[in-house]
Amino acid sequence: MDQLVTLLKRAMPFQMVPDDTLKAIAGLAKYESHAQGDVIYHIGDYADDIYIVSSGSVQHTLGIGTQATHLDKTMRSGDVFGWAAVLENQRSRLAKTVCLERTELIRINGEDLINLFKASPALGDVVMSRFATMINKEFTLPEAVAAQVPHFTQAQATMATMATGLTLTMFRVSQWLKSPKPYLMLIGFSILLGIWYFTVEVWKLPRFEDMPGLTVVVKELFSKDPTYGLSLYTPEYYQHVWVSLRRIGIAFFLATILGVPLGLFLGWSKTFREYVFPVFETLRPIPILAWVPLAILMFSGSETPVIYLTFLASFFATALNTMLGVETIDESYSRAASCLGASKWQTFREVIVPGAMPFIFTGLQISIGVAWFSLVAGEMVSGQFGLGYVINTSYTMVRYPTIVIGMVTLGAVGYTTSAMVRMAGDYMMQWRVRELALGGR
Amino acid sequence: MSAVLQRSAMSEKVALQGAIRIEDVVKIYDPEGAAVMAVDHCSLDIPAGEICMIVGPSGCGKTTLLNAIAGFHSITSGKIYLDDKLLCGPGKPMAEPGSDRIVVFQNGALFPWKTNLENVAFGPLMQGKMGKKEIYEKARSMMADAGLSGTEHNYPGEVSSGLRRRVEIVRALMNNPKVLLFDEPYRALDSLTKSVMHEALLEIYYKNKVTIFFITHDLEEAIFLGHRLVIMTSRPCKPKKILDIDIPHPRDYSVLTSPRFRELMDETIEVVHEEAKKAFAAGEKEG
Numbered sequence: 169m170d171q172l173v174t175l176l177k178r179a180m181p182f183q184m185v186p187d188d189t190l191k192a193i194a195g196l197a198k199y200e201s202h203a204q205g206d207v208i209y210h211i212g213d214y215a216d217d218i219y220i221v222s223s224g225s226v227q228h229t230l231g232i233g234t235q236a237t238h239l240d241k242t243m244r245s246g247d248v249f250g251w252a253a254v255l256e257n258q259r260s261r262l263a264k265t266v267c268l269e270r271t272e273l274i275r276i277n278g279e280d281l282i283n284l285f286k287a288s289p290a291l292g293d294v295v296m297s298r299f300a301t302m303i304n305k306e307f308t309l310p311e312a313v314a315a316q317v318p319h320f321t322q323a324q325a326t327m328a329t330m331a332t333g334l335t336l337t338m339f340r341v342s343q344w345l346k347s348p349k350p351y352l353m354l355i356g357f358s359i360l361l362g363i364w365y366f367t368v369e370v371w372k373l374p375r376f377e378d379m380p381g382l383t384v385v386v387k388e389l390f391s392k393d394p395t396y397g398l399s400l401y402t403p404e405y406y407q408h409v410w411v412s413l414r415r416i417g418i419a420f421f422l423a424t425i426l427g428v429p430l431g432l433f434l435g436w437s438k439t440f441r442e443y444v445f446p447v448f449e450t451l452r453p454i455p456i457l458a459w460v461p462l463a464i465l466m467f468s469g470s471e472t473p474v475i476y477l478t479f480l481a482s483f484f485a486t487a488l489n490t491m492l493g494v495e496t497i498d499e500s501y502s503r504a505a506s507c508l509g510a511s512k513w514q515t516f517r518e519v520i521v522p523g524a525m526p527f528i529f530t531g532l533q534i535s536i537g538v539a540w541f542s543l544v545a546g547e548m549v550s551g552q553f554g555l556g557y558v559i560n561t562s563y564t565m566v567r568y569p570t571i572v573i574g575m576v577t578l579g580a581v582g583y584t585t586s587a588m589v590r591m592a593g594d595y596m597m598q599w600r601v602r603e604l605a606l607g608g609r
Numbered sequence: 610m611s612a613v614l615q616r617s618a619m620s621e622k623v624a625l626q627g628a629i630r631i632e633d634v635v636k637i638y639d640p641e642g643a644a645v646m647a648v649d650h651c652s653l654d655i656p657a658g659e660i661c662m663i664v665g666p667s668g669c670g671k672t673t674l675l676n677a678i679a680g681f682h683s684i685t686s687g688k689i690y691l692d693d694k695l696l697c698g699p700g701k702p703m704a705e706p707g708s709d710r711i712v713v714f715q716n717g718a719l720f721p722w723k724t725n726l727e728n729v730a731f732g733p734l735m736q737g738k739m740g741k742k743e744i745y746e747k748a749r750s751m752m753a754d755a756g757l758s759g760t761e762h763n764y765p766g767e768v769s770s771g772l773r774r775r776v777e778i779v780r781a782l783m784n785n786p787k788v789l790l791f792d793e794p795y796r797a798l799d800s801l802t803k804s805v806m807h808e809a810l811l812e813i814y815y816k817n818k819v820t821i822f823f824i825t826h827d828l829e830e831a832i833f834l835g836h837r838l839v840i841m842t843s844r845p846c847k848p849k850k851i852l853d854i855d856i857p858h859p860r861d862y863s864v865l866t867s868p869r870f871r872e873l874m875d876e877t878i879e880v881v882h883e884e885a886k887k888a889f890a891a892g893e894k895e896g
Contacts, residue, residue: 300758509732
């Protein structure tokens with residue numbers, strides 16, 4: 169079977185076909201062996217099967233009147249002949265074929281092959297257009313013959329070849345549910361929650377007795393009348409989430425629209441980098457908390473300092489990764505672009521920006537993570553709403569279960585934003601998604 | 610004799626543009642004060658429409674020469690002409706890269722973020738010489754000619770490496786270049802794919818007749834494809850032996866088993882081996 173698949177892969181029309189379909193095609197194939205001088209078919213015979221040479225060689229002589237420039241052709245291992253079997257109106261042989269030596273062939277029924285492709289018209293179209301090319305180029309037959317290769321409906325074909333982000337996501341979700349991953353994930357969560365439950369509420373380990381237990385937190389979270397004033401049923405909960413999200417949104421947006429261009433220019437222009445990078449590298453390692461006093465002095469109110477702190481952390485992560493992204497772009501891409509007549513600015517737009525895209529999105533993933541980190545730090549120090557504020561005030565006011573509600577919410581919201589950034593990346597980098605999908609990742 | 614006749618007859622029929630003249634070119638790298646001579650007074654005349662194969666040991670400076678022609682690197686002294694136009698020379702150490710000389714890179718440089726069709730259309734789109742619709746029409750038909758129908762909307766990362774190389778050559782040909790510069794493009798391919806690529810390249814060449822400057826390590830490839838074989842010395846690089854390959858074109862893979870092919874292999878393999886040994890002894894880095 170594997171041998172068959174390898175042989176099919178070498179045959180020109182099937183080169184683009186994925187392995188599982190090749191296996192299906194291989195299922196249609198029959199092996200046969202011929203001695204030297206055996207005639208496989210004559211001109212005018214009914215064409216039912218196509219043939220692929222496995223070993224040996226076959227002389228292929230086209231009949232007069234087919235207007236080919238080269239009438240004779242020797243077929244060797246991996247060559248395909250007998251393609252009249254996939255033509256639409258021409259089910260008779262146009263050539264005579266004779267084995268020149270001991271030859272092994274595989275034969276595939278043309279009708280079966282076409283039926284197989286009806287299930288995946290996109291693929292069928294690729295294979296059939298390659299058949300047409302082969303007939304036209306290798307057998308130097310006129311286009312009219314090649315044009316008889318069947319076409320699968322174009323609309324269907326384009327739909328299938330252009331896997332959009334959504335269908336891809338749906339496919340991934342269904343694959344994920346079929347894999348053991350979700351169940352392993354459940355086990356992981358159960359272990360975490362189990363440890364929490366047993367250490368705090370069952371064993372009551374020393375120093376753990378004051379901690380809010382799993383059941384207390386869950387009850388509080390789903391209570392319509394929460395003891396400490398915050399649960400899924402109170403509007404305040406959503407107000408805190410909303411305020412935090414809004415701050416993250418503004419800060420992340422600003423960090424992206426400023427950080428990405430800065431990083432691109434840092435990576436692209438040596439001169440610009442000489443000016444800016446030393447300053448950038450001096451400011452970057454300063455911990456966000458060290459900025460708190462200055463942020464409060466610089467900005468009035470309670471909102472802007474928090475946004476500023478959040479922005480700052482995001483900005484550095486984004487800019488640095490974007491710069492690294494530009495640096496890792498293979499020089500031959502820019503060289504190729506200049507060969508092909510692209511100006512400096514065109515090269516920037518067509519090569520540097522898309523080439524750095526994978527790194528930019530890695531940067532944005534990191535950026536959204538540190539954004540939440542500095543947001544909570546900022547909200548604990550100043551600010552009147554937000555999840556960080558909830559955690560901090562709940563601590564001072566001894567509302568311990570509320571602290572955990574704040575933490576769990578941060579985890580969930582943080583995960584969601586991170587996933588959204590990843591999805592945006594997949595959407596913008598279809599080329600990468602498809603490349604990685606082919607690599608089985 | 611007949612082979613020579615055939616060649617001259619062919620080059621008359623062929624494009625009369627795209628002759629490269631390399632005159633006394635020297636390239637000295639000076640990375641850390643220690644001047645390294647990469648190219649040493651190298652002169653070479655490549656007539657328009659010739660496939661000129663450059664063979665030499667790893668790191669001998671072949672690629673430096675190619676980069677100088679393409680306009681990626683400067684030269685220290687000497688001149689390089691394309692037809693009668695001075696590409697680089699005194700007062701102009703570096704040539705301008707341009708779509709009359711297109712490089713096909715060692716590891717391939719199709720943009721992975723563009724589909725094959727977008728890659729092929731890239732040159733004319735950037736130059737803005739034709740309408741968008743026309744460009745895509747031409748790109749489609751050129752891809753079809755090269756047997757690439759059905760892969761237009763694939764990204765380069767989705768197709769085989771052999772197919773990628775073909776797309777890259779079609780991308781170059783879209784610009785009607787005078788010269789194609791190949792920098793060991795088939796180095797990473799397995800020998801079976803390579804043989805398919807060679808025949809495909811010749812087929813494209815017979816249709817388009819551009820000058821081809823082709824760097825390789827592979828002597829068999831060099832003799833199979835070229836009109837002429839230039840064997841370079843180990844660093845610093847200059848022609849050591851120039852050999853006419855008098856096997857008539859068009860060629861196909863049956864040439865490989867012909868006695869003349871074997872003779873030419875025997876004639877050159879020793880020279881190449883000698884230089885390779887020198888390069889190995891000098892411990893030069895591949896490049």
